[in-house]
Amino acid sequence: MAAWVASTGPEHVIAGLVDELDRDFRRWESFDKSPRVASHTPFGVIELMPTSDHETYGFKYVNGHPSNPARGYQTVTAFGVLADVHNGYPTFLAEMTILTALRTAATSALAARALARPDSQVMAMIGAGSQAEFQALAFRTALGIDRLRVFDVDPDAVAKFARNLLPLGFTIEVTGSVAEALDGADIVTTCTADKARATVLADELVRPGMHLNAIGGDCPGKTELDAAILDRSAVFVEYTPQTRIEGEIQQRGDDFAVTELWEVLTERAPGRAGDEQVTVFDSVGFAIEDFSALRYVRDRVVGTQYAQQIDLVADPDDPKDLFGLVGAFSPVG
Amino acid sequence: MAAWVASTGPEHVIAGLVDELDRDFRRWESFDKSPRVASHTPFGVIELMPTSDHETYGFKYVNGHPSNPARGYQTVTAFGVLADVHNGYPTFLAEMTILTALRTAATSALAARALARPDSQVMAMIGAGSQAEFQALAFRTALGIDRLRVFDVDPDAVAKFARNLLPLGFTIEVTGSVAEALDGADIVTTCTADKARATVLADELVRPGMHLNAIGGDCPGKTELDAAILDRSAVFVEYTPQTRIEGEIQQRGDDFAVTELWEVLTERAPGRAGDEQVTVFDSVGFAIEDFSALRYVRDRVVGTQYAQQIDLVADPDDPKDLFGLVGAFSPVG
Structure with missing residues (x-):
């Protein structure tokens, strides 16, 4: 592979x-x-x-x-x-x-192409781990975004990120805090691995018109966004029953309104409502x-x-004679 | 394998x-x-x-x-x-x-060793398909049973069964009906493949003291036993929540009393209550x-x-640098 x-x-x-x-x-x-x-x-x-x-x-x-x-x-x-x-x-x-990293990134880019402001140019990336470069490539491929502002608590991760992506022609600004990374960003990708209720993004840092691509909140007890962000945003998900268990919206009740991405892509439901709305793709990864x-x-x-x-299927000469595959060598009992 | x-x-x-x-x-x-x-x-x-x-x-x-x-x-x-x-x-x-055929047979034999009358000598086998020979071997291994009375609607299946088992020292009586097969049997194994609510075993054929090893009823809408048999038997299952969906007991309500096999093996629950009781192992196969x-x-x-x-695991030199596995060959963007 x-x-x-x-x-x-x-x-x-x-x-x-x-x-x-x-x-x-x-x-x-x-x-x-x-x-x-x-x-x-x-x-x-x-x-x-x-x-x-x-x-x-x-x-x-x-x-x-x-x-x-x-x-x-x-x-x-x-x-x-x-x-x-x-x-x-x-x-x-x-x-x-x-392939999981590639499809996660491709799904994020597909969602952002439908949901982010069409004039988006700069992406903040919070978390520079295994998934980060794939996200960057996907957003360049699908939205033409090549300006990145990155922050990670681990400087080694940032160094790896820059080492992998600079040769590919990205413009990368390494920042010292989440707030600094978000300054001037149109899209924010959060992609951290801690299995905890974390507040990677505080509500006050999120400005009107941003698209949030929330990747890391993907199992019960693991979230990245200040719940107040959800309350003032339009939230889009892959498959609602799974995201209620695993996604950012596990911080809210079962009646919290969300839209499934496929509904936007097929124009059954509206996507972004104007340039001031905050959109959130609450991604958990679906089958x-x-x-x-x-x-x-x-x-x-x-x-x-x-x-x-x-060779992953037993293949007897007679499909009804499975025993024939192993019985011929049996000792007479 | x-x-x-x-x-x-x-x-x-x-x-x-x-x-x-x-x-x-x-x-x-x-x-x-x-x-x-x-x-x-x-x-x-x-x-x-x-x-x-x-x-x-x-x-x-x-x-x-x-x-x-x-x-x-x-x-x-x-x-x-x-x-x-x-x-x-x-x-x-x-x-x-x-291996599935082997473990299914081994589980049946384990259950029968705990539940059938200790003096059991003859097994009726209804259904001579892929699973049948494995069942026969398992019952001989675990209970010493080598006398079989077999019935199948498909004569080719019976011929295959006899061809495979006669050289292994079994005594096999080929019978013309379910009733004839059950005549004189201590244990009855039903092992048919139709995905339907079938009545492979009618209530009146089941005599006191029999142990029924019901293998074929193993998914919703697929059963083999007359439900009246269940009502007058002690029914044993692997894992109750799954068997209620898939087993013979899907014909009865969620309050139908069953005992899990592990409870019998650990002596937390009684098994057979005397020589006259009919015992049923309602097997569906569990993880x-x-x-x-x-x-x-x-x-x-x-x-x-x-x-x-x-090679089923990606193995980058640096576990945090998944992209390094594929990025080195990327064209500069």
Whole structure:
């Protein structure tokens, strides 16, 4: 997967994913949808995220362990599977750690293209961790934004961010605080990993007309925004039942008004109401995004050097004689 | 997997699984439990079955497509994954079609060893499909039963069953009806694949003291027993919330009394109440069984010719620099 993304170019993959996601969000109603199935532990979470469009079934396995990097592991790893709904056979298995980062960024950019002010030029980035460069590339690809104001409590993360993106032609301003990063920004991406009720963005820093791309609040007990921001903004989500459990809006009741992104893309619901409104994309990541991404990759790698055949289905000569696969060698009892 | 089971011997694997399941059922309370997540279509179902004992996480992917054999495919295929709860990394991936058959049979035998009359000698088998031989082997392994009375509407299935088991030393009586098969049986295994409310066993055929091992009723709308049988039997299940949705007891209300098998094995609840009681094991298959089976196989194949290393986790030099894996090759933007 890493080799395929590197050879294709991550910006090219993101551009393709934005289009693929756009198509799948527009046919949102044709998918089976359910909140992901999470197994929480003191150290982190392991989740399964299934969906189906009645032709293809897909699911992703993904973990989130904030203390992993300190021990030399990735915070998030993932893999995904596609299957043929008609016979139930798995057809494609792929590592998805990088693909998850790419599809998350592509979804953010798709939302911002629909919701941010069209004249947006500068993005503040709060958090310069694993997801940050992918977000930056996606916003340049989909909205043409190449001016970034970055802040992270960890100077090493900022250095890594600059090292990766400066060669790609971004203008990057390293700032000393969240307030400084937001100064003059049209779009704010929050992308932090602490599994806590944090207030990464205080209400008073958010100015009229901003679009907030809130990525990090994505599981129960993990939020990034001052709840007062939600009260004065138009809030957009992927799949409401899951976001109420996992997103920024877990800070508000079940009657808190939100709009699903697919409704905006299909013009069933309004998006931004004028240049002064604050819009929030309360992103948690939904199974359909992984489905779109997996299918996108499958369609490009199957039959190339990047895909290999693995043996994941028992294949007896007679489909009704499973025992024949193992019984021939049995000792006579 | 097929090669490993064949070389180890399916009866030997089943014996090991019965012990492993017995241990895990006895520590039932230490597992996270939830009903499986099912995606139903007109053709069948695809399910994810996760569980965790807070050290190891596991899940199984499994499909059930009754019309598959007519098209040259397996009714059921499956694969499973184990992961390390501490860092969330997947550690083991295995094909599980055969293993599912083995663990289902081992669970049935474990239940029957606890619930059937100790003097049971003859088993009726209704349904001679893919699962049938595994059930027969498991009951011989765990209860010493080698006399079988088999009935299936499909004579080819019966022929396959006899062809596979006669060389293994079973005494097999092929019968012309369900009633004839049950005549003189101590244990009855129903194991049919139709996704329908069927009455494979009529109430009047079930005699006092029988143990019914009901395997086939395992998803909503799919049952095998006359509901009147349930009303006059002691019914035992794996995990009540899932069995109420999927098992024979979906024919009765949520207040229908059942006992979980682990409670019998740990002597928290009584099992059979005398030689005249009819006992029913309303088996649907639960995630912990797959977990036990996967761990059993992992502990035996890792480091042998039957296991191979696959690359399922992105592994950047710096765990915080995921982008570094793909960015180095990017064109300057």
